[in-house]
Amino acid sequence: MEVALKPAGERTRLRSIWIWGLGAGSVAAALDVGLILAVDPGISAWVLVRAALFWVTAGWAVVCSDTGLGRYAHGIAVTVLLNLPWYVLESFEAGRIEHLPPLLAMSIVFGSGFGWARGRAR
Secondary structure, three states: OOOOOOOHHHHHHHHHHHHHHHHHHHHHHHHHHHHHHHHOOOOOHHHHHHHHHHHHHHHHHHHHOOOOOOHHHHHHHHHHHHHHHHHHHHHHHOOOHHHHHHHHHHHHHHHHHHHHHHHHHO
């Protein structure tokens, strides 16, 4: 039985995509956790963990995926799509519709950053 290995260039490209995706997500996670702590220092640690895990995963997903859109449009579209449950949970369900515009703005800013990282990784 013969095992087919990926060419070294392909492995390097995939490694770059993983590093850029997780790195961009980690930066977004740090910014979001810092913002949450600035607004509500007594927040549960589990909320911070949930937010951090979401952004790390979102950054990775945006950089690794392909929609055929330009990198910034792709980053914004995928980030907004991934954030739809958060919009419902944190604004509509919680009865705080005023939280929706900042959540959308943050998604657009972070999505643009993810799009930039996607362009760098590829």
